Amino acid sequence: MYSAQSTWKAIGQRASRSPDDLLIVEADGVSYTYAAALGQISAWRSKIQSLPGPSPVCVAALMPNQAALHLLRLACTNAGRVFIAINPLLRGKPLVDALERSGVTDLIVSEDAEENLSAVRAGLGAGLRVHRLRDGRIDFSGLVDLGIDESAEPESSDVADIMIYTSGTSGPAKPVRLSPAAVSLYGRFLFGDGYDHWATGGGYYSPWHPAHVLGAVALEAAILRNLTLVTRRGWKFEYFWDDVQEHNCKLTMLISVAEKVWASRSAAPAPNCLDMVGISPAVRDYRAFGLAFDIDVLSIYGMTELGTVLTASLPSDNRVTGTPSSCYECRIDPLVTSSPASTGFDEIGELVVRPLGPRSTYAAGPDDQFGGWVDGWFHTGDRFSVRSGEFRFEGRVKDSIRHHGRNISAFDLEFEVRSLPGVKDCVTVGHSVSSCPSDAPDAEQEVRVFVLLADGASWSAADLLEELAKRLPMFMVPRYVDLVSDFPRTLSGKVSRAMLRGIPLGDGTYDRKAGPVEGLRVSRTSVGR
Structure with missing residues (x-):
């Protein structure tokens, strides 16, 4: 079911049976039928397999062209070359770091991404080979064509992994390696145990770049469900x-x-062709969402290291993430704190997961290097409780804020802040005010929120806190507010909480305990990339 060549074979079988069926549609670019895709994968594989160098040869691709990236990934892994898609938004040092940390030997870059590379080329190692993609052709000048049969299926021993970086929202981004068999499993269970086939065909809409795990497994998710992958290189x-x-x-x-x-929703077409959507993170009312669009709605919980672990159809509230898919075992481990938190129903603990099929590994060393994998179980770092057999998300372990003897959920607080009109996004962190290290169980913290306002919004920090005081118990109302122009980002483009925790209080930080200041309008703090 999760054989290393399952995707290659599936494309070949469909190309023989229905060669003109669409495999990938790029809404603002190229499209590939099954026959055209098979031919392109085979041609690229023949060239890529001739790349010389010490094992493992690692091929990276820097391009926004998502259709080409999906095919290039199959060509590389079936040529025995480790593959990594680089986020085309990366510039400067983050781009250099991504290439160097991944051990890239060969970089394939498209014309519309060359500016990213040229700005940092001098800072890259002299041994990096750069190949350019033009009109579907990759320039492998100087390499010897080994005369490999382009139509031959690869041997299982030749198949290599892909590498994906975690979001890095709570710490350094981690390089994760997935075998093709694991990618197949991720795609199969992307929406849990159901929704695995559409007899009438149609499209699976996935505009996420393959540098993100959702984009990386999108092709498998579509093929396994008899759907065409629909994507877009410049998505808005x-x-x-x-x-x-x-x-x-x-x-x-x-x-x-x-x-x-x-x-x-007022602009949504009627009738709406969507049958189902998976959602993460939570929305306020899943059932209202489903009724508004006449679709089924799934709550999705997953991670780069695991894929989709928990799903729930139309959950009763926004904490419910559901039950495990059939390829996972889950348990709740007690948290090490001086005063265990409780929901009033079950004690909160850390979710620990064991995959029953192919699983990921960290690329940089042993499984336990980052503290995630222990004896085949993955420690998620997320706080959960279980009620009536359903797993309920209670927030990140590191994101819980210890304030006056209470544990405050950043998840709950951010949900309320984002619901305010004119708030585009926000991030809540604990600002340490005790002599203990900030991650110690007894560290005392004040609540600090970074708020990104939408264009034209005119909230002041004082007004924002006044409104939150109407919605939250007083102990949850932040002490510090920073109105920002952007957030610091990780290699994958996600907001970095770790970097936000390290930002000192400044002139742009509003402190509600300093006393109300009439008419105060806080200038936006610059904490962007």
């Missing part, structure tokens, strides 16, 4: 409904954009 939310309707998309995953979809 305003394209969502037009792309979905034009390509008859039946399924999609909404990551961090569900609230935008909810806000756009």
Whole structure:
């Protein structure tokens, strides 16, 4: 079921049976039928397999062209070369770090990404080989063509892994290696145990770049469900409904954009061709969301290291993440704290997961190097409780804020702040005010929130806190507020909480305990990339 060549074989079988069926549609670029995709993968594989060098040869691709990236990944891994897709938004030092930390020997760069590379080329190692992609052809000048049969299926021993970086929101981004068999498993269980086939066909809408795990497994997710992968290289939310309707998309995953979809419900087409959406993080009311669009809605919980672990259809509240897929075992381990938290139903602990099929490994060393894998179980670092057999998300272990003897959930607080009109995004951290290290169980912290306002919004820090005091118990109302122009980002483009925790209080930080200041308007603190 999870054989290393399952995707290669599936494309070949479909190309023989229905060569003109669409495999990938790039809404703002190229499209590939099954036959065309098979030919392109085979041609690239023949060249890539001739890349010389010490084992392992690691091929990176820097390009926004998502259709080409999916095929290039199959060509590389089936040529025995480790593959990594580089986020095309990376510039400067983050780009250099991504290439060097990954051990890249060969970089394939498209014309529209060359500016990113040229700005840092002098800082890269002399041994890095750069190959340019032009009109579907990769320039491998100077390499010897070994005369490999392009139509031959690869041997299992030749198949290599892909590498993906975790989001790094709570610490350094970690390089994760996935075998093709693990990618197949991720795609199969992306939406849990159900929703695995659409007899009538249609599209799976996944605009996420393959540098993100959702983009990396999108092709498998589509093929296994008899759907065409529909993607877009320059995605913005305003394209969502037009792309979905034009390509008859039946399924999609909404990551961090569900609230935008909810806000756009008046503009949604009727009838809506979508059958189901997976959502992460939570929305306020799943059932209202499903009724508004006449679709089934799944709560999704997963990680780069694991894939989708928990799902729930139309959960009763936004904490419910559901039950494990059939390929995972889950347990709750007690947290090491001086005063254990409780939901009033079950004690809160850390979610620990054991995959029952192929699993990921960390690329930089032993499984336990980053403290995640222990004896085949992955410690997620997320706080959960269980009620009536359903797992409930209670926040990140590191994101819990210890304030006056209480544990405050950053998840709950951020949900309320984001619900305020004019708030585009926010991040809550604990600002240490005790002599203990900030990550010690008894460290005393004050609540600090970084708020990114939408264009035209006119909130002051004082007004924002006044509104939050109407919605939250007083101990949860932040002491410090920073109105910011952007957030510091990780290699994968996610907000870095670790970097935000390290930002000292400054002139742009509003302290509500310093006393109300009439008419105060806090200048936006610059904490961007």
